[in-house]
Amino acid sequence: MSLYGTMRTGVSGMNAQANRLSTVADNIANANTTGYKKASTQFSSLILPSTGGAYNSGGVTTDIRYSISSQGTFTYTTSTTDLAINGKGFFIVEGADGQEYMTRAGAFTPMDDGTLRNSAGFTLMGYPYSSTEDPTIVINGFAGLEKINLASGELNVKASESGYLHVNLPSNEAHPYSKATSLVAYDSLGNTRKLDFTYSTTATPGEWNLSVTYTDDSGAIHDMLSPTPDTAIVASPAAATQEALSFDTSGKLTNPTDISTFGMTIGGGELNALNISIGGDTGGSTQLASAFAAKGDIDGIGPSGVAGYEISDDGIVYLKYENGDMAPKYRIAMANVQSPDNLKPLPGNVYTQSPDSGVVVMGYAGNGGYGTILSGALEDSNVDIAEELTSMIESQRNYTANSKVFQTGSELMEVLVNLKR
Structure with a gap:
């Protein structure tokens, strides 16, 4: 010894x-x-x-x-941009050096340029939102990410593209009978354009005709079911194109389930072609022995400034406008590795992958094993x-x-x- x-x-x-x-x-x-x-x-x-x-x-x-894989408790706050992850995964943030890192520290604050930055100075990253498809993710890397930006100094306009109109047509009305209702759509300049939907009986029980027209400022009527709606028909809606509606013996609309209008140019703006749902398995149009009733809506946003924002549990960032409309702008990206406890910690409560952690795998909140996002909450130590x-x-x-x-x-x-x- x-x-x-x-x-x-x-x-x-x-x-x-x-x-x-x-x-x-x-x-x-x-x-x-x-x-x-x-x-x-x-x-x-x-x-x-x-x-x-x-x-x-x-x-x-x-x-x-x-x-690192051990989740802390949650503290709830009054700030929408305070974010916590309930489950697996990390936020992707960008440092002042332009590099991407992972973190669970979600105390994000809107900056004067519209970006979201946490208390350590890291900026939240995500993908631009698409209503038709999820963005293509580079599974093992951060390519395609953008800084989430809530700034919108200009007025926002979103032209209408689709909508729905569900009505009840009174089956006990004698032929001929017609009834009209209207929906408002937005053109590319944010102008409101009132579309008139006129329902008329036919000589055959259980069958109705539907026309869709637009009346311009001069009083001229435009047939929106015609391939040439720019040319006014200068007549009553009865002269417009008719879409035949068929109902079964239970009063349910069987054909068609939706109608499509044609686009037209109005006052320098473009009113898009619209797809209007009029049927469906639930809540569609009916023909019953009751009074005429209608409910419907068409998407789109007229000129409006941003009044606030909301973040859903699947990470979609919505801008809330003064007129009450909400528009999705970004989807928060999430990342994970095979062995989170072996990530390399860095100053600012962020992490990077190490040889023992495994590669970074990208995804979205609520999908593929990733946790959900809690807005108005922070994960405690x-x-x-x-x-x-x-x-x-x-x-x-x-x-x-x-x-x-x-x-x-x-x-x-x-x-x-x-x-x-």
Whole structure:
């Protein structure tokens, strides 16, 4: 047995406990840091070979681990842009260096340029939203991401494209009978254009005709079911193209389930061709022995400024306009790796992939195993103060015990030196 080895073993133990105290200090300091994941010190024995009956004292080594996959509790706030992930995954943020990182710290604040930045200065990233299809994701990389921007200094306009109109046509009315109702659509300039839908009986029970017309400022009537609606028919709606409607014996519309109008240019703006749903399995048009009734709507947004925003649990960012309309603009991107606890932590409570974490896999909230997004909430640190204080006391006592080993070895060395005297 070597006295020097005993002293080195004591030093090894003190260094190991110092490392543990360092992680405890970090954890306690960040107990209130949003999205912080605690660090812990794992100990491993270091054994040296013994020869000739002499024991060589070894020591202890340490390894720092992070509980990144352990979810914290939630604190609810009044800010829509405070975000938390309930489940697996990370937000994608961009640093001042232009590089993308992963984080669970979702305390985002709208900046003067419209971007969302958290308290560490990282900007939230996402994909432009499409109502027809999800954007193509680069599964193992951050290509295609954009900074989410809520700014919209200009007035917003969205031309109408589709809608629905469900009516009840009174089956007990004598032929001839007609009834009209209207829906408002928006052209490309944000002007409102009133479309008139006229329902008329035919000589055959269970069959009706439908015409769709638009009356311009001069009083001229345009046939919206005609391929040339720009040419006014200058007559009553009865002269317009008729769409035949058929109902079965239970009063349900059987054909068609939707109608399509043609586009036309009005006052320098373009009124798009519209697809109007008039039937369907639930809530479609009917022919029953009751009074005429109608409900319907056409999409589109007239000139309106942004009044606020909302974020859904699947990460779609909606802009809310002054007229009450909401328009989806972005979809928040999420990422994950095969071994989150092996990610490399960096200042600012962000992470990058490491050789042991696996590659980054992209996705959306609520899909493919990713968690949902909570708007108006923040994920708390997963640090348990009671546990950390207990670890602090243990480390203090163990440090003292290891120092006693070093002190004893030093005293024995002094005895050995004094033998010569």
